Amino acid sequence: MMAFRDSVRAWLRANLPADWKHAMLGASEAEHIAFQRQWFCALRDGGYVAPHWPKEWGGAGLSFADQIVLYEELARAGAPRLVLYFISLYHTPATLLAHGTDAQRRRHLPAILSGDEIWCQGFSEPNAGSDLASLRTRAERRGDRYIVNGQKIWSSNAQYARYCLLLARTDPAAPKHKGISYFILDLDQPGVTRKPIRQMTGGAHFCEIFFDDVEIPAENLIGAENDGWTVAQATLSSERGLTILELTERMRIAFDVLCAEANNETPWGGRYIDDAGFRRRLAEIYARLEALRALVSNMLDRVVRGESVGAEPSIIKVYYSELLRDFTALGLRMGGLDAQRIAPVLMGGGYETGNWMHDYLYSWSWTIAGGSNEVQRNIIAERALGLPREAPAAKPRG
């Protein structure tokens, strides 16, 4: 294990561009895309971009324990996050490996590893968010193709993507979970319109996607027709806690940045770090951060041992997202009015970049995306506490 950690560290020392944070601060869209691709290819050539993919598909086939080590080291080194490739690296392969055909895997997995194929996820709709199964985008079979009409929303990075993991309704008469199918959709074709949505952070990280008689060849159906809900579960459980591990480690490192800033002067005299109230708040955040690390570490150990993790992913997601919010809020408070200015954003930098205003507003995404905290709490109440159900089942999701 130590040897693997050492080799990752040595590789990062040799390959992580030292000035990337400088270069990506306020980078343009084109620079962001180019650098994401460059880092993707560097990791791939080092054998680290797809640690969880089986060897036969070009992955490293690492044990889960080694994957943990890799993500810890990437976080500690402050490496860029491959935000544009998130769906391509986790959701697509997990879905294709579990339910795809061999032809689908052969067509797409090598293309993803080439760095040329960015994917997005088209699940949510204007009227189907938490209640995903009420989605209405229609896919109608006509001969050897499906014709798609409808709209998706909140699709992260869809403006850069070539392919979309699409859920669409194929049987409107069936009960809502049963009439859904899962498709690979090529976004570069007539009838597809993408409109980026502006967030309060100023960025436009996600899109609306409109479908007007868009064609999907029947061979792009994943799994059986009307069995899309089952297939979607493979998508949603694809990264098994590794993202949260990486983000937790990043927060641990950002904590030292926060502490360094605590040496600044307060508006009421003296330094923050010498103010009793502020000191206590900092220590409270630290304790919560250590508790999060313990929760994550325990869950990952259980995955390594092959045990079931129950509602723990939900518990950790709620815990992480609330801590991230309070963590960034503390940074923001310390930054005073100066921190509120619109400052250049570190593209691919994660969630605690020290641009506290942006970090804070961005942290709110986390309490909503991937299944809102309210929905997660329902899951925890039902599965961990065995409490009676209030609303029909809501699955954790992307």
Added chain:
Amino acid sequence: MDYALSEEQAALVAAVQGIVRDHGAPPSDARQSFAYFDASLQAALQGGGFLDAARVLGALEAALVVMEAATAPGAAELGASALVAPHLFPSAAPNGPFALIDAAALGKAHRHLPIAKTALITDGGDVLVLDLNGVRIDPVDSVYAYVYGRFAERIDLRALPRIPDAAPLLRQWHRVALAAEMAGAAAQAVAFTVEYVKTRHVFAKPVGAFQAVQHRLVQCHQAALAMRYLTLKAAWAGDAYHAALAACFAQQKASKIVFDLHQFNGAMGITNAHLLHFWTYRLRALQAEAGGVYASAHTVANALWGGAGP
């Protein structure tokens, strides 16, 4: 004190509500922006004499005007004109809108500076009056819904007219003013969200039918109401302690209100397509003003248990 409105106060509130209704729909380019200063709202309030309520009627009435006007999606300079200036200049005041500035932070960005006619600068215990006519100001982009700006030239403080020992009075009414704006913005953000959760359906029910949502919304509503009453009390009492108390409460509650309300709007709540952010950005801006919640809490603590501090 009696919080029930007199007939005259109710009429005043209704008149401001009428103006706010006329300014309810921001132009589409403003909707997508961070800062939205509504010059027409400013003109209507100023021209109608509403921002002079403190001189004509009293501070309580001025606080009512500020609270109601702060429910508009567009920002205007309300509190400094309506609550601070009348106490510093009981008879003839310089021209508003005003920017409130601390001399120690002169080089930083200041709220309303690009649209202000006069800056009131606290310098130790005194207040300096700076006529902004002809003074060059650089706008500063912020995510705060208000317009911010910075002096583009050196300001010679020694040359300015000085009101001796007026700084404590300015700080006191600055706190009442920000509490009043926060109370109005919070009430409107709650109302906006209540409307949203009534109409947005998930799992075949309105989002607002879930108790997990209801209870937290009720807490937000309670906080907004309490902001209102503490502000009215501070305006009525007219002392530094009540002013700090109102600011401390409002600044303390802002984070929770802002977070919960955005949360209940789902992903929609983190976009600029929704109006919600105008009120919540303002809550956040004011939360950091006058030293922020720590400073207002220190003032309350010092007033209650002694000790020196801001």
